[in-house]
Amino acid sequence: MKKTKVLVGLASCGIAAGANKVYNKLKALQEADKLDIELKITGCIGMCYREPLVEVIDETGSYLYGEIDEEKAVEIFDKHLKQSEIVKDYVVKSDLFESKDDSFWDGQVKIALRNCGVIDPENIGEYEEHDGYIAIKKILEGKISQEQVIKTVLDSGIRGRGGGGFPTGMKWRFAYNNKADTKYIICNADEGDPGAFMDRSLLEGDPHAVIEGLIIGSYAIDASEGVIYCRAEYPLAIKRLNIAIDQAREKGYLGKDILGVKGFNFDLYVKEGAGAFVCGEETALMASIEGERGMPRKRPPFPAEAGLWGKPSNINNVETFANIPYILLNGAESFSKYGTEKSKGTKVFALTGKINHGGSVEVPMGITIRDIIFKLGGGITDGKKFKAVQLGGPSGGCIPEYLADTIVDYDSVNATGAIMGSGGMVVMDETICMVDIARFFLDFTGKESCGKCTFCRVGTKRMLEILTRITEGEGKEGDIEKLEELAYQIKDNSLCGLGQTAPNPVLTTIKYFRNEYEAHIKDKKCPALNCKKLLTYTINPDTCTGCTVCAKNCPTDAIDGARKEIHFIRQDACIQCGMCFSKCKFDAIILS
Amino acid sequence: MRVKRILQEKEAVIQSSVDLTLIDPLIEKYKSKKGNLIPILQGTQDIYGYLPKETFIKISEQTGLKLSEMYGVATFYTQFRLNPVGKYIVKVCHGTACHVQNATAISEAVEDALGIKDGETTEDRLFTLESVACLGCCSLAPVMMIGDETYAKLTGNKAVKIVKEIKIKESN
Ligand SMILES: Cc1cc2nc3c(=O)[nH]c(=O)nc-3n(C[C@H](O)[C@H](O)[C@H](O)COP(=O)(O)O)c2cc1C
Ligand code: SF4
Ligand code: SF4
Ligand code: SF4
Ligand code: FES
Ligand code: FES
Numbered sequence: 001m002k003k004t005k006v007l008v009g010l011a012s013c014g015i016a017a018g019a020n021k022v023y024n025k026l027k028a029l030q031e032a033d034k035l036d037i038e039l040k041i042t043g044c045i046g047m048c049y050r051e052p053l054v055e056v057i058d059e060t061g062s063y064l065y066g067e068i069d070e071e072k073a074v075e076i077f078d079k080h081l082k083q084s085e086i087v088k089d090y091v092v093k094s095d096l097f098e099s100k101d102d103s104f105w106d107g108q109v110k111i112a113l114r115n116c117g118v119i120d121p122e123n124i125g126e127y128e129e130h131d132g133y134i135a136i137k138k139i140l141e142g143k144i145s146q147e148q149v150i151k152t153v154l155d156s157g158i159r160g161r162g163g164g165g166f167p168t169g170m171k172w173r174f175a176y177n178n179k180a181d182t183k184y185i186i187c188n189a190d191e192g193d194p195g196a197f198m199d200r201s202l203l204e205g206d207p208h209a210v211i212e213g214l215i216i217g218s219y220a221i222d223a224s225e226g227v228i229y230c231r232a233e234y235p236l237a238i239k240r241l242n243i244a245i246d247q248a249r250e251k252g253y254l255g256k257d258i259l260g261v262k263g264f265n266f267d268l269y270v271k272e273g274a275g276a277f278v279c280g281e282e283t284a285l286m287a288s289i290e291g292e293r294g295m296p297r298k299r300p301p302f303p304a305e306a307g308l309w310g311k312p313s314n315i316n317n318v319e320t321f322a323n324i325p326y327i328l329l330n331g332a333e334s335f336s337k338y339g340t341e342k343s344k345g346t347k348v349f350a351l352t353g354k355i356n357h358g359g360s361v362e363v364p365m366g367i368t369i370r371d372i373i374f375k376l377g378g379g380i381t382d383g384k385k386f387k388a389v390q391l392g393g394p395s396g397g398c399i400p401e402y403l404a405d406t407i408v409d410y411d412s413v414n415a416t417g418a419i420m421g422s423g424g425m426v427v428m429d430e431t432i433c434m435v436d437i438a439r440f441f442l443d444f445t446g447k448e449s450c451g452k453c454t455f456c457r458v459g460t461k462r463m464l465e466i467l468t469r470i471t472e473g474e475g476k477e478g479d480i481e482k483l484e485e486l487a488y489q490i491k492d493n494s495l496c497g498l499g500q501t502a503p504n505p506v507l508t509t510i511k512y513f514r515n516e517y518e519a520h521i522k523d524k525k526c527p528a529l530n531c532k533k534l535l536t537y538t539i540n541p542d543t544c545t546g547c548t549v550c551a552k553n554c555p556t557d558a559i560d561g562a563r564k565e566i567h568f569i570r571q572d573a574c575i576q577c578g579m580c581f582s583k584c585k586f587d588a589i590i591l592s
Numbered sequence: 593m594r595v596k597r598i599l600q601e602k603e604a605v606i607q608s609s610v611d612l613t614l615i616d617p618l619i620e621k622y623k624s625k626k627g628n629l630i631p632i633l634q635g636t637q638d639i640y641g642y643l644p645k646e647t648f649i650k651i652s653e654q655t656g657l658k659l660s661e662m663y664g665v666a667t668f669y670t671q672f673r674l675n676p677v678g679k680y681i682v683k684v685c686h687g688t689a690c691h692v693q694n695a696t697a698i699s700e701a702v703e704d705a706l707g708i709k710d711g712e713t714t715e716d717r718l719f720t721l722e723s724v725a726c727l728g729c730c731s732l733a734p735v736m737m738i739g740d741e742t743y744a745k746l747t748g749n750k751a752v753k754i755v756k757e758i759k760i761k762e763s764n
Contacts, residue, residue, distance in 0.1 A: 013729040016742035048731035194687030194726035232634075232671055233727055235740070274630055274669035277725070291629035292661075293668040309626070350730060352689035358731030390688060424730075426688045440691050444725065450668075582697065582748070 002059060004037045004081065009053040009117060011044040011204045012236050013197075017051035018069060025070045026054070029077045037081060043205020045117030047104060048359035050092050055117075056080055066092035066101075103375050104357050109338060111346045112161075112322040113362045116205030121240050124247035127208040133253055135329040136215050140261050149220040150176060153324065155332035157344030162188055162280075162317030163395065163421045164497075165343075165410045168324075174304035175221040175314040184313040185223035186289075187214055187321055189230040189237070190273055190280035193393030194444065196424030198348040199318035201360050203230065203237035206322065207244035211268065213321030215253060216328055218266040221314050226268040229285050232275060241270050277394070277448035281496050282307075282315045284450065295450045296496035317422065319348055339365035343409030347420075353390075353427040354381045363408070370404040373427055384429040388512070390437065392421025394445050395501035397508025398434060417508040419501070433530035434513040435520055439467035441505035445498060456499030459490040463506060472533040475521035480510060532578040535591045541566045544588040550580035610644045619654050629657055629665055633672055642673040678713045678720040680758060682706075683737040684751075687726030693733040699723065701748030702736075705755055718762060719755065 008014075008023040023041065030039055045053050050066030054076065057063075063086055065076055072090055079085040092101045110116075119126035127133070139149060154169025175183065187210060191199040203210060214226045230238050245268055248254045258264045271289050278284050279294035286308045288294035307313025323345065327335045336344045343365040349372060350360050356378035363372060369389060373379070380386045388398040397418035399406060406412050413420045428437070446460035463486050466479050487503030494500045510517060519525045526534040539550075539559075544566045551559040551567060558574040561567030567588075569580070581589040618635040622628035632655070636647050643666055652659045666672040684690075684699045699721075703709055706719050713720040729735045732744030736751060743754055 012727075012742060013732050013744065016729045016732055016735065016744040048729075051732070191728070195689040195691075195730050196726070197728040197730050200728040233724065272631075272634065273671075274634065275671035276669050288630065289627055291627040291631075291665070293665055352730040352733060353692045358733075360731075393688065424688070426692060428692060432692055437692075440688070582700070 004059075005055075005057040006037055006039045006081065007042040007055040007057070007117075007120075008040070009043065009045050009051065009055075010041040011201060012234070013044070013048045014051045014053065015236070019052035021070055022052045022054060022068050022073045025073045026077060029074065033082070035077075035081060040120045041122065042119060043116045043121045044113075044201035044360060046108075046113065046201075046360045046362075047092065047101070047357070049357050050101070050359075053092075053117075058084065060084075061094060061096045063091050063096075064093040065090040101357070101378075103378065104359075104361070106375060107363055107367060107371065108361055108376065109346050109364050110362050111326050111335065111338075112202065112209075112319050112348055113205070113360070114326065115209060116201055119206065121205055121207055122243050124208060124244065124251060127206070131329060132208055132325070133212055133248075133251075135325040136212055136219070136253065137259060139216065139219060139328060140259050140264070146176060146220050146222070149216065149328065152328060152332050153220070156327045156335040157332075157339070158320065158323055158327065158335060159343065159410065160317055161319035161323075161347065161422065163193075163392065163419065165420060168316060168320055171304065171314060171316070172217065172220050174302070175223075175312055178305055178312040180312050182225070182309075182311045183221060183223040184308040184311055185214055185217045185221065185226045186282075186285070186308065186313060186315040187226070187228040187318060188280060188282070188285060188315055189228050189234075189318045190285065191231055191234070191318070191422070192277040192280040193395075193422050193424045195352055195390075195426045196350045196393060196422055198350050198360055198423045200234050200237055201350075202318050202322050202348075203234065204240055207237075207241045208248065209322040209325055210241075210318055211244055211248055212253070213316075213324035214268060215248075215258070215266060216324050217314060217316070217321065219264065221312075223314065224265055224267075226266065227289055227308070228268065228270045229273060229279070229289060230270055231273040238270055238272060245270070276450075277444075278450045278496070278498050281498060284496070285315070286313065293450070295452055296498075298495060319423070340407065340409040340412075342411055347408060347423060349408075349423045349425050351377050351425050351427065353425075354384065354429040354432070355379070355427040356381055365409045366407050368405050368407050369399060369425075372408070372425065373404065377427065380427065380429050382429075384431065386427070387430050387432060388428045388434065390418075390426040390428065390505075391424070392419035392501075392504070393424050394441050394448075395419055395497060395504055396421045397504045398428070398437065398512065399508075400512040403512075417504065417511055419504070431528055431530060433471070433526050433528040434509040434516050435467065435471055435526075436528075436530055438506045438509045439464065439471055442467055442502070445502040449498060449502075450496075453494045453499055455490045455493035456495075456502065459486050459493075460499075460502055462486055463490075463503065467506070470517065470520045471526070471531045473520070473524045473531075475517075475524075477521065479521055480514070480517050484510065529591050533576045535576055535578075536571065537569055537574055537576065537578075537580060538590050538592070539567050539569055540588045540590050543586050545586050547586070549583050549585065550589065553579045553583045555579065610640060610646060612646060612650050614639050615647055615650065619651060623655055628655070629662065630669075632657075633662070633666055637672060640676075642676050645674075676713075676717070678717050679762075680718060680738050681720045681722055682755065683722045683724045683727070685725070685727045685729075685733070685735045685737070686723045687730060687733075689730035690726075690733040690735055695734045697748045698734050698736060698746050698751045701752050702755055705752040718759065 159165040284294040284296045442464040546564040
C-alpha cells in the first residue's frame with residue numbers, strides 16, 4: 001500500500017490565510033500518533049479563495065480540502081487520515097466525486113503551473129520526479145544544437161509573458177547571433193503590476209522550472225551568467241529560489257561543465273529589487289543590476305546587442321521561462337496546439353477584485369473573458385453586476401461588460417485599447433467608479449515615473465490633477481478633451497513603456513465610460529456612489545438608534561440630535577467627509 | 593499608490609551614534625564587486641533599519657563609491673529610508689486589487705488608531721505606517737504586512753485589532 005500523502009499549500013497567500021498553523025498542527029498530530037503518512041508542503045494550487053488548502057492523496061484518490069483551520073485539521077486527521085473516512089463537507093475538489101467548485105478547473109490547462117501545488121518546491125528530487133531537468137538532459141545527451149533549441153522555441157509560438165508579447169524564439173535568435181565572449185541571460189521577476197501575482201505563484205511553487213528554463217536559454221544563446229531580478233516584496237519567492245539554486249548547483253545542473261558537458265558553464269544568482277516599478281522595464285532593470293538608478297535608456301542598442309554590462313543579453317519573464325522546459329521536452333506542437341493563430345499556448349491569469357473565485361488559473365489562449373470570469377471565476381461577489389475588468393495594470397485598460405466576449409489573445413485584447421499585460425485581471429462591479437480607477441492608476445504611474453522625460457514626469461501629474469478634480473466635484477467643461485490631449489502627448493513623447501502606456505487606463509475609461517465622467521463633471525454625481533465628495537449623506541430614521549457617534553465625529557458639527565433620538569444632517573454644513581458613514585455601526589447613514 | 597517616502601523629520605534626528613563596525617563585514621564582502629552599491633545599501637538598512645548618514649561617509653571612504661551616487665540611488669528606490677523607523681513597519685497594500693476592496697478604509701482605521709499619517713512613525717517609535725503597492729496576496733485583498741506576517745481579508749476593525757495586540761504585547 002502506498003503511503004498517504006498530505007500536502008499543505010504554503011505559498012504566501014496560504015500562509016497569510018493561516019496555512020502555517022494548519023501545517024504545524026498536522027505535524028504535531030502526526031508526531032504524537034506516529035502516523036505513517038507523508039506530510040509535505042507545496043505551492044499555490046490556484047484556489048486562493050479557499051485557502052488554507054490541504055490535499056490528501058490516499059489509495060482511493062485525491063481530496064482537496066478548503067478553508068481549513070486548526071480545528072478542521074484535527075477533524076481531517078482523526079477521520080480521514082486515521083480512519084479513512086472522508087470529511088466530505090470540506091472537500092472542494094476530488095477526482096472521485098463532483099463538488100461545487102469544479103467549474104474553477106473546467107477548461108484549465110496547466111503547462112507553466114504544471115507543478116504548482118503538486119510538488120514540494122524546496123525539494124529538487126520532487127521536481128526531478130515530475131520530468132524536471134529531463135529537458136536539459138535530453139538536449140545535452142542528444143547533442144541537440146543551439147539552432148535546433150531556438151527553432152523549437154520559435155515553432156512553439158510562445159510570446160513573452162511579461163506583457164510585451166514579443167516572440168521568445170526570435171529574441172533568443174538575436175542574442176545567439178550576437179557573438180561575444182560573455183553573454184547574460186536575465187529573468188524578469190519584478191512583477192510590478194500591482195494586483196497581479198502569477199510570477200510569485202510560480203517562483204514559490206516551482207522555482208526549478210524557471211531555473212531549468214534559464215539553463216536551457218543559457219545553452220541556446222551561449223550565456224555564462226544568469227540573474228533573476230526579483231522584487232523585494234516577495235521574500236518567500238527569494239528564499240525558495242535561493243534554496244533551489246543551491247540544490248541545482250549541488251546536483252551539477254549549474255556551475256562548471258554542466259552534466260559533464262565540457263565547456264558548458266552557467267551560473268545564476270538572485271538580485272533583489274529595491275522598490276521601483278520602472279525597474280521592470282528591461283533597460284532600467286539592467287541599470288539597477290549594475291547598481292545604478294533604474295532609469296530606462298534609449299533602444300537601440302537592444303539588450304541582445306548591448307545589455308547588462310554592455311554585453312549581449314537576453315531577458316524574459318518568469319512565466320516565459322517556466323514554459324520552456326515543457327516545450328523542449330514535449331515538442332513545439334505540445335504548446336502550439338493550444339491557443340489562437342497568433343497567440344499560442346496557455347496563459348496564467350491572476351483573478352482578483354470583486355470575483356468569487358479569486359486565485360490563479362491557466363487557460364488556453366482564445367478563451368473569452370466572460371468564461372474566465374463567470375465559469376472559472378464563479379462570477380461577481382455578492383451577486384452584484386459585472387461592470388468591467390482591468391487587464392494589464394497601469395499599462396492596460398478597463399474592458400467593459402459588453403466586450404466580455406473578447407477572447408484573450410494579444411491582438412484581440414489590444415483592439416479594445418487595453419493590453420494583455422502579464423496576466424492580472426482585476427474584476428470590478430457596479431460599486432467601482434471608473435474615474436476613480438483612472439485616477440488611481442495615474443497616481444501610481446506619476447509616482448513611479450523615473451523623471452527622465454518631461455511628458456511622462458509632468459504630464460502624468462497634470463492628468464492626475466484633472467482626475468482628482470473631477471472626482472472631487474470640481475470638474476470643468478473641457479476636462480475630458482484636455483485629458484485626451486495630454487494622453488496623446490504623453491504617449492508620443494515618452495521614452496519607455498511606462499510613459500507610453502500610462503494614459504491607457506484613462507483613455508479606455510473615457511472610451512467606454514464617458515457618461516460616468518460626464519456625470520461627475522456636469523451633474524456633480526458619482527453614479528457608482530464611490531467618490532465621497534459627490535455624495536449626499538442622510539440619516540435613515542428607521543435604523544438610527546441615536547447613539548450620537550456620528551455627531552461626535554463630524555468635523556463640522558453638521559449633525560444634530562440628542563441621545564437616543566433620531567439624528568439629522570444639516571446639508572449646508574456637511575462637507576462630505578464620509579466620517580459619519582464609516583463610524584455609524586447601525587448602517588443608518590445613507591449615501592445618494 | 594507606491595510606498596510613500598518616510599517623511600523627513602522636522603527636528604534633526606538625534607543620531608544616537610550608530611555602531612559603524614557593524615557594516616565592516618558587508619563592506620568587506622562587496623568592496624570590489626561590480627554593481628555593489630544597492631546590495632551594500634540593502635545590507636546596511638537591514639542592520640540599522642534605515643541608512644544613517646555616517647554609514648554613507650564610511651562606505652564611500654572604504655569603497656570609493658561617490659557620495660552623490662549613493663545618495664542618488666538611495667533616494668531613487670522606495671526601499672531606502674534616510675530616517676529611523678518604528679520597530680514595526682505596518683505596510684498597508686494599495687495595489688489595484690486592494691484598492692478596489694477598499695484599502696483606503698484600512699489605512700484610515702490604522703491612522704486613526706495610531707494617531708499618525710501615512711509615512712509617519714509613532715512617538716514611542718513602535719510603529720511606522722507605509723503604503724505599498726502589492727504584496728502578492730491580491731486574491732485575499734485587502735492585505736497588510738507587519739514584519740514577516742501578512743494579514744489578509746482585512747476590515748478596518750480587524751486591522752486595528754492586530755495593531756493593538758502588538759502594542760499590548762510590547763507594553764508587557
Ligand atoms: C514600466 C514597465 C514595467 C515592466 N514590468 C515588467 C515586470 O514586472 N515583469 C516583466 O516580466 N516584464 C515587465 N516589463 C516588460 C519588460 O520590459 C520586458 O519586455 C520583459 O521582461 C521581456 O520578457 P518576455 O519577452 O518574456 O515578456 C515592463 C515593461 C515596462 C515598460
Ligand atoms: S517614459 Fe517615464 S519612466 Fe520611461 S524613461 Fe521617460 S520618464 Fe522615465
Ligand atoms: S451613528 Fe448612526 S445610529 Fe448613531 S446617531 Fe448617528 S446615524 Fe444614528
Ligand atoms: S459627511 Fe462628514 S461633514 Fe457630512 S455629516 Fe457626515 S461627518 Fe459631518
Ligand atoms: S497562493 Fe495559495 S492557492 Fe494561491
Ligand atoms: S493588490 Fe494588494 S496584495 Fe496585490
